[in-house]
Amino acid sequence: MQENKWVIAINEFLHVGLALVAIIAIVSIITGIIREYIPQEKLQKKLSKHEKCGPIIGALLGILTPFCSASMVPVVMGMVEVGASMGTIFGFLISAPLCNFAVVGLILATFGVKVATIYLILTLGGAILAGYIIRITPLKHEIRRNITNKTTCCSANMNTCSNTSIQPLSSCSCGQPQKTCATHYSRVVAAMPFAWTLFKRIIPYILIGAVISALSAAFLPADVVERYVGNDSWYAIPVAATIGVPLYLRIEMAIPLLQVLIAKGMSMGAAMSLLIGGTGASLPEIAIISSVLKPKAVIAFVCTVILIAMAGGWFFITVS
Numbered sequence: 244m245q246e247n248k249w250v251i252a253i254n255e256f257l258h259v260g261l262a263l264v265a266i267i268a269i270v271s272i273i274t275g276i277i278r279e280y281i282p283q284e285k286l287q288k289k290l291s292k293h294e295k296c297g298p299i300i301g302a303l304l305g306i307l308t309p310f311c312s313a314s315m316v317p318v319v320m321g322m323v324e325v326g327a328s329m330g331t332i333f334g335f336l337i338s339a340p341l342c343n344f345a346v347v348g349l350i351l352a353t354f355g356v357k358v359a360t361i362y363l364i365l366t367l368g369g370a371i372l373a374g375y376i377i378r379i380t381p382l383k384h385e386i387r388r389n390i391t392n393k394t395t396c397c398s399a400n401m402n403t404c405s406n407t408s409i410q411p412l413s414s415c416s417c418g419q420p421q422k423t424c425a426t427h428y429s430r431v432v433a434a435m436p437f438a439w440t441l442f443k444r445i446i447p448y449i450l451i452g453a454v455i456s457a458l459s460a461a462f463l464p465a466d467v468v469e470r471y472v473g474n475d476s477w478y479a480i481p482v483a484a485t486i487g488v489p490l491y492l493r494i495e496m497a498i499p500l501l502q503v504l505i506a507k508g509m510s511m512g513a514a515m516s517l518l519i520g521g522t523g524a525s526l527p528e529i530a531i532i533s534s535v536l537k538p539k540a541v542i543a544f545v546c547t548v549i550l551i552a553m554a555g556g557w558f559f560i561t562v563s
Contacts, residue, residue, distance in 0.1 A: 252461035259527075260453035264446065267317065271441040274317045275434035278324070297331035298374025302367055305338025306347075315339045317441055319535050329383040329540070334374030336532065336544060337551070341523045342366040350518075353498050354511075358559075362515065365558060366523075369551035377543060385540035444534060451530040479513040480560070484552035487521030488529075488545070516556030524548035 301322075308315065315336070322332055340346075342363050351359035377383060501514045524545045533541050 248461040252457040255461065256453050256457035259457065260450060263453060267445055268442055270317045271438040271445070272434065274321050274441060275436075275438035276431060278321060278437060279430040279434045294328060297328045298334040298371050298378070301327075301331035301334030301336075301374055302338040302370040305335045305341075305370065306343055306367065308335075308339050308343055316445055316531050316535055320441060320444075323386060323388060323535065328378060329386055330374040330378035332386065332535070333377045333540075333544070333547075334370045336536075337370035337373055337523065337547060338367060340528065341370070341519060341548075341551075346522065349498055353502065358511070358515075361559065361562065362555070365555045366519065366551060369547070369554070373547045373551075377540075382540050382543050385537040385543075387535055387537060445531070451527075453527065479510065480516045480556035481553055483513040483516035484520040484549045484556060487517050487519070487552065488524055488526060488549075510560060512556040512558075512560035515559050516552045519552035519555055520549055523552065 308318065319332055319336060322335070347359055347363050350362050498518075501509075501518060504517075505511065505514055529541060529545060532544060536544060
């Protein structure tokens, strides 16, 4: 039996690990290319101009990005590089896994319009509120700003790079003709060092997340969830909100699990708490987000998701 569990763990590690590595590689390249096409100074000015609406912008961007925790981190790193505030980043980090259109669509198809609408309002509102709260606390500085070494190829020789401030190829301030600097091929080539640096920075956290996922899948007893949250007791909601963290509930497997538990008598409130806690702040996601946020901010992130999960659960019990 123990050997079978290790086989399950290895298979889960390979399945999750390889998938996440592939996702990170693709998203890192895309992020690097976008970085070459969009002037960073322009983005910084726009973000500074709309600083008051930062948490709202970040949360709304999360709705449009059906990313798993792994693939949203390169996007966040891009936001960090252009000077986005903690409020904007925090709103995105909470919104992207919890209330992106893919998650809301699955909830809509499974539980109906009323549940999906309430879920969207709760999670989106929680993401925005959390973004505004963290920006007025000392935690607004708990972000890793030195993510990558910025490079430029605008030295005397276009093939030589030096560690100076980045300038997009579109600016062509290195004395080269506009045609040379603006070719798509040159932009893609220039994007690769940044993409590789980004990939190397994130990959250790990805592997840690894959290990956590594998161990959870193999050794976490299947009856734990049903025993502690498969009922209507007073502690079901806080336990459901918390127990989702080690469970690592991907949305595609969370919905069938919730359907089974609800059929066995689990309340909709506890079900929503488990869904929000498991998809919003799983252990693999926490490991990956640690590449962007400092420890105090990571703790704040986890606590925020658990609070949103508990608030959502109690609200569903009230309206049901």
